[in-house]
Amino acid sequence: MEKKVVIITGAAMGIGKAGVERFGRGGWTVAACDLNEQTLNETVEEMKAKGYDVKPYVLDVADYDACAKVVDDVVATEGRIDALYNNAGILGDRDGILGFDHNKVKEAFDVNVFGALNLIQLVARAMDKLGIQGSIVNTTSINAEVGTWDPIGYIGSKGAMKAITQGAAFHLGAQGIRVNAVSPGATITPMAASVYDCPPAREAVAINHNRHRWIEPEEVANAAFWLAGEESSGVNGIVVAVDDGYATGKGADLLGIFEEWEKEHPAEA
Template structure:
């Protein structure tokens, strides 16, 4: 059962598991921060947006949760190392890494994309996660912790659609990274998996696609459950993969997409005019 705030506050640091979450100030990242805190973990929350991060950390600390904020540009390896070292110094350990930070990029296709923006998407969505997986993986091995790494894939990694060109490429690469890291780290008891969100009601999605009735309905119609996904539903999956409940799962991609990747057919009406 979830640990309440008072119990969480009274637990000593050494008794708690510690998770490092990137892109933690909003959307899926912040929903995951709240999930881990409610489950009794200490959270090292990082984001490039200092103001938003500070506000989140201050509010949660006031509620009695064990959370520390670190301003971080995940694409800077030296910054990553400094923050990882600070977390280990404060908590003495890291038990899980959630590589959540990511960017969408831009929509132009192969005929007119900007190479700089494609590289930027790859740097944030792929390389940043690799940097942190290396650094946190070393902590796991050094301290003999059978830790967990969870990456963020996407439905765009499996099926080509109108998602930004560079985004889909970078997320397909994340799938390869997840499998390779699971292979190399498995002998240490370290697990590496990914979640693959579908159309999720993050701040960015609400501002653009979800706020447009046509785009919102188009997305819904592609899912078996005919709806969008809440960030908290992704957070639940991340927590599961990071927890002991998933102790035998590694190298896997868990779709949290309301059935988007199950089929290309609509399930609202049979093509044979049969009753549903």
């Protein structure tokens, strides 16, 4: 049996790095893609030291031609693509409707939505040409399920990815390609750490989860690995929430918490 091959974006750190580890441990060949070359190479070397088959690809997912080159190279090198894990994402900025920066919101959509769409199309075309009934796993967010304080560009982009997941599952069903998504709750990643820089906000987010704690990147990666493999063969067009019940409750007023914190700690704002 041929070794399965997965493309993972945003692979250098956080959930993406956990995904590289999970697929590598599962015996897959991993094409690890990220824009941050130095961190990506460090991650790949770390995974190779564990005996995993991982290859680095420096990639800006918003660049369609660059995405096409990576897909072509993976097919030429490995002879197949069995799964795509669209994990790359950026926040945009921290402002809401009244104050958001249009350029930063556009950047969030370029990466989170169009970057994912670029690879969905290119990988699905490659799978169809190769006769592979593969799997595509996208990353949405609890922001696509409930109203939150988070950056409006991020919220909008994740809502779009939920709809794209469902639509792509319908469009690609005839080719035998499944499309699903993982919807992480607040997860311990470098990106989250850069935003939740206020201890009361971090605590409020933890309480919003049913067991009052943040999600680990490995928990999201485990769900993505399951969706990509044969054990989920009957699952198509759904979003798997990895949020410890966050979306079942009402979120805290984090914007108010941040504003109060910044008044009390001006030097740290």
